[in-house]
Amino acid sequence: MRCLNCGNKSINELNLKIIFGFEDFVPDNLCELCRSQLNPLNYDEGCIRCYKKNDSNICEDCLLWDKKYNIINCHQALFEYNQFIHSYFKNYKWYGDILLAELFSKDLYNWSKSNKFDLITYIPASNGHLEARGFDPVWEMYHKVFDLTSMLVKIDADKPQAQKNRYERLQTPQTFYFHPDRLDIPSDSSILILDDVYTTGRTLMHARQALEIVGFNNICTFSLSR
Structure with missing residues (x-):
């Protein structure tokens, strides 16, 4: 197989569980060279609430959310x-290279096997972004690995988060509301929200x-990168 990022050969080893159908085969779409350029995050080397590489146990962003909104962050990346x-x-x-949506499928699959939730949702694209790109990047990245339930609707903001500095990101007004057709979900369900990148957490x-606001309290979040 070829690396979806650079085209070099990627190595995929089959074990007996995969060969006999006891385990799903999910290809590694990254070659060794590309994978060597990644910096994996873990609980022991950063913020215990969001996995950001940090000198202290809790980073400034998480302290801000705790102080401002009384939110004890529960995020992994x-x-x-x-x-x-x-x-x-x-x-x-x-640039809209939609094939790259599956670049990290193997990593996401491995994480999903050891992290279970009653319901998994995601950060949707706004109508404006969906029309401009032609696809929803977060949904495309995750839907083949996770059983996704649409729970949120996103309103078009003044400009994309990627074009904002840190202060502007933190001042961004609320742009989400709960999907009105999802009121039959038990309020005590454990919910995971997926996003692609966590910058400030806004x-x-x-x-x-x-x-x-509609009664869910057992909520964790996840992103590919932090």
Whole structure:
């Protein structure tokens, strides 16, 4: 198989569980060279609430959400946002290379096997972004790995988050509301919200608040990168 990012050969080893059908085969779409440019995140080397690489146990962003909204953040991410991740999202989201949606499928699948929730939703694209891109990048990235339920609607903002500085991101007004057709979901359900990148947390905090307003409290979040 070929790496979806650079075209080099990627190595996929089959074990007995896969061969005899006891385990799904999910190809690794990254070659060794591309994978070497990733910086994996983990609980032991960063913020215990959002996985950001940090000198203290709790980063400034999480302390802000705790102080301002009384939210004890519960977030996990796979990779540190670096130049490789930046280039990936530039090609995927801005240049519209939709094949890159499956670049990290193996990593996402491995994470999903050890993290279970009653219901999994995602940060949807606004109508404006959907029309401009022609696809929803978050849904495309996750829908083949997770059983997704649409719970949120996103209103078009003044400008994309990627074009804002840190202060502007933190001041972004609420742009989400709960999907009106999803009122039959038990309020005590454990819910996971998926996004592609966590920068300050503003987007995911707004998504959490939209669900909390209608009675959901057991909420965690996840992103490919932090």
